[in-house]
Each structure stands twice: as C-alpha cells, then as structure tokens.
Amino acid sequence: MLSILFYLFAVVSIFSAFYVTKSRSPVNSALWLVTTFICFAVLYITLDAPFMAAIQIMVYAGAIMVLIVFVIMLLNLGTAVKKRYTHALVWGGGMSILMLIVTNFFIRRSIPTGTVGDITTQTIKSYGHTELIGRAMFTDFLLPFEIASILLLVAIIGAVVLSKREV
C-alpha cells in the first residue's frame, strides 16, 4: 500500500517537475509547480511528518505560489516565443544528466549513518509530530529561530524598499 502510494506520487511529481521546465507559459509552469508541491506534501505524510506536510501546503503551495502567480499576472508576461536554443538544451541537459549519474552513484554506494535519535513511529504517534517539532525548535534551536525572524524582517524591509518607485 505504502509503496504503491510512493511510486504513484513519485511519478506524478517527476512528470510535473519536468513540465515546470517545459511549459511555454509561466502560469502553466506555476500550476505544475503547485502539483509538485502537493505530491511532496503527500510524500512527507508517508515519512511520518504530517506537520511538515501542512506547512508545505500552507507556505509553498499557499503563500509563495500566490506571490509568484501574482507577479506573473502583474507583469503581463506572454508565452515564450518558440525559439530553438539547441546549445543551451544540450549543455543544460548534459549537466543535469551528469549530476543525476554522480548523485545516483554516491547514493547507491553509501550507507546513511549518524547519531540515531529516539524518535520512533511510536513516539510520534503518542506525542504528536507538532509537539516534537515545537520542543526541538524552542529548546535546542532557539537561537536559529530568532535569527530566522530577523531574516524575515530584513526581507520585508528589502521588498518594501525595492518596490518603491522613487526613494
């Protein structure tokens, strides 16, 4: 059951990711990207991370994609003219296939090891995933959390300053 779910959503996410790069119209690319994000959210649920799936939907498929679609429609971009960029296609395709081969080689011959924690499926079921995330974030990762808030503040100021017409 789980493997059927994994293969189904893996295939759908690969196809939609490919169509993000292939679509002529930026709006179509954005819609395919939303499909990819939703498939990833389902994969997060199969990995026992329901909170991550929820914020994937809310932050990526909600906030970021609304921003991107808004800008596409604001700028009134037409579909890309059909030109042949054969050199770019050859070099880009070659680079990405080379990257895929190298990463597959390293993934297949390596064994992921590290400090194994004590978060099992049983723990996630009894405490709840959100509580475990919150506990880790507000105890061990408190300083990075504060730094992230400063980063967001800087991003807000930067966006406001950049989109002002004249200073």
Next chain:
Amino acid sequence: MITVYHYMILSAIIFSIGTFGVLTRKNAIVIFMCIELMLNAVNLTFIALSRHLQNMDGQIFVFFVMTVAAAEAAVGLALMIAFYRNRESIDTDDFNMLKW
C-alpha cells in the same frame, strides 16, 4: 518496501530537473520556480534522512529552508518588478546593464 534510498533518488531526479530548468530557460520567473523546485528536493532529502536516523534535527532544518525560501521569494520578486519597470522585460538576455 520503500527505503530511504528511494526517497533520495527521487530527490536527486527532481534536483536534476530543477538544474536543467535553471540552465535552459530564459524567463527569470521560471528560473526562480526551478530554484524553488531544487529547494524542495533538498527538503525531501532532509526529511527522509531525519526519518531514517529517527532524529528531529533534519525537520527543523527544513523549517529554516522554508523561511529562507519565503524571504527569497519576497526579495526576488520585488527585484523582478523593479527590473521590469526599467526594461519592460524579465528575459535573462536583457540583464546586461552592468556590461560596458
């Protein structure tokens, strides 16, 4: 049986597709979307490895990656609007104002 390797290979494939898009497309917003795709592929690896090692640290990292992606979206799209105001285009071929 689905192992952590399946998730990592899926993530590698999605990352390569994102690289392909960044290298071949001309529209700056599509390039930006492909970068989001690459960030998502990395997030999938983080969560799969965090599940495999039974440790929460990877998922906290995903949280920060999402924060950075949101900040990047805000600033990057503001930059594109500012560029469009000057050039009436966001084609990457037109990004040549620093050239002399």
